[in-house]
Amino acid sequence: MRKIFFILFILVFGLLQATALNYFRLFWVKPDLLLICAVIAALFFSPLAAIGFAIFIGMYKDTLGFYHFGLNTLLFPAWVFLTIQLGRKISLDNDFIRAGFIFLLAALNGVAVKMISDIPVSAGIFFKLLILEPLYTALVSFLILRFICPALENNQSY
Amino acid sequence: MLKLNKRNLIVVLATLLSIFFLSGLIPCLRPAVINTLKFPLTILSLAGREIKGLVFYHRNFIQYSRLINELGILQQRLNTFEEIKEENSRLKGLLALKKESSHKVIAAAVIARDPDNWSSIIIISKGSHHGIREGSVVIGYDGLLGRVIESASMSSKIMLLNDPNLSVSGLSQRSRQEGLICGTLGNALIMKYLPKDADISIGDKIITSGLTSAYPKGLVIGTVTAIEEEFSGLSKYAVVKPAANLSDTEEVLIIVQ
Numbered sequence: 001m002r003k004i005f006f007i008l009f010i011l012v013f014g015l016l017q018a019t020a021l022n023y024f025r026l027f028w029v030k031p032d033l034l035l036i037c038a039v040i041a042a043l044f045f046s047p048l049a050a051i052g053f054a055i056f057i058g059m060y061k062d063t064l065g066f067y068h069f070g071l072n073t074l075l076f077p078a079w080v081f082l083t084i085q086l087g088r089k090i091s092l093d094n095d096f097i098r099a100g101f102i103f104l105l106a107a108l109n110g111v112a113v114k115m116i117s118d119i120p121v122s123a124g125i126f127f128k129l130l131i132l133e134p135l136y137t138a139l140v141s142f143l144i145l146r147f148i149c150p151a152l153e154n155n156q157s158y
Numbered sequence: 159m160l161k162l163n164k165r166n167l168i169v170v171l172a173t174l175l176s177i178f179f180l181s182g183l184i185p186c187l188r189p190a191v192i193n194t195l196k197f198p199l200t201i202l203s204l205a206g207r208e209i210k211g212l213v214f215y216h217r218n219f220i221q222y223s224r225l226i227n228e229l230g231i232l233q234q235r236l237n238t239f240e241e242i243k244e245e246n247s248r249l250k251g252l253l254a255l256k257k258e259s260s261h262k263v264i265a266a267a268v269i270a271r272d273p274d275n276w277s278s279i280i281i282i283s284k285g286s287h288h289g290i291r292e293g294s295v296v297i298g299y300d301g302l303l304g305r306v307i308e309s310a311s312m313s314s315k316i317m318l319l320n321d322p323n324l325s326v327s328g329l330s331q332r333s334r335q336e337g338l339i340c341g342t343l344g345n346a347l348i349m350k351y352l353p354k355d356a357d358i359s360i361g362d363k364i365i366t367s368g369l370t371s372a373y374p375k376g377l378v379i380g381t382v383t384a385i386e387e388e389f390s391g392l393s394k395y396a397v398v399k400p401a402a403n404l405s406d407t408e409e410v411l412i413i414v415q
Contacts, residue, residue, distance in 0.1 A: 018270035020206035028344045062184045063191040066279045070181025120322045
């Protein structure tokens with residue numbers, strides 16, 4: 001039940017990211033809701049389920065995007081794996097720490113996307129996106145973790 | 159940490175192979191998924207538009223009043239231009255000049271945007287079924303918007319002018335100075351490769367040069383807002399404000415002929 005609820009959650013977040021979120025852009029930047037979903041999957045589900053969700057989220061994002069191959073399908077499972085491994089070393093049970101971690105992950109994702117897809121942007125634009133996107137994503141993730149995730153946390157089954 | 163015994167190694171390799179296989183499948187899956195999601199995307203787009211309309215009601219009302227006044231003035235100017243057009247066609251007929259054909263366009267609604275911040279793509283509600291092909295030029299009511307990069311049966315993806323992967327050859331309408339227009343992922347374009355002594359100034363209107371067959375000549379790209387020197391000091395570049403609204407475009411026109 002929890003997994004079905006989470007899949008619906010991902011589908012709605014993906015649709016919002018492609019539509020309504022455009023009206024809430026700051027300096028042409030919008031938060032990456034699907035990356036937040038991937039981190040939530042790593043935090044609240046078993047490792048195998050989390051990797052499965054990450055592949056699904058990556059594929060979903062890639063179908064709405066334009067990269068010639070599934071760049072996010074490759075990257076998202078890697079970020080989820082990193083989150084799972086890091087979660088075993090340090091405690092990620094505080095919303096502030098989680099938001100901070102999402103900030104770092106979004107920045108890492110930005111660097112990876114820029115390097116792999118070789119987007120021809122100047123250093124200024126690159127750094128603008130590299131700071132603003134993770135910042136906005138981290139701020140939004142804080143709200144999501146605070147208001148939506150308790151529902152997932154209360155029904156942990158593993 | 160994950161211990162790499164034989165079983166774990168097989169699981170890891172199988173997972174990696176499946177991920178690579180699935181990532182290769184994305185281009186094939188894309189049209190089907192977008193066609194399936196077309197309805198919820200359209201509904202959410204419309205909902206977002208309505209919410210924006212309500213939130214910015216006062217600004218919209220002021221704009222509406224101003225536009226009504228402008229419409230009256232433009233209607234008068236249009237009448238004058240109609241007269242000039244008639245006169246022009248009469249004179250062309252006299253000179254036996256071949257009549258230039260106008261573009262055939264299809265209107266489509268924007269239903270979604272790229273979820274990523276690293277590109278500027280929109281998804282529209284019409285596709286190859288309506289005659290839209292990959293490479294078709296897309297314009298707004300104010301000027302050039304971009305190009306079709308993918309066309310499914312009932313939807314298409316358009317790369318907007320401000321995407322850094324799209325370049326357009328442009329020229330200044332006043333001085334005929336040519337340059338390459340590139341995107342910046344924001345509300346500005348860069349006109350590159352201008353010689354140091356290029357005749358270009360702030361306020362110049364930039365149009366498509368028609369140097370390649372990709373874009374018809376004379377489509378408005380934008381207006382020069384700043385001119386800067388390149389870091390190397392060998393050339394300069396101009397910052398161009400796009401004529402078309404790239405951030406909130408709700409309807410586009412696709413040139414199909």
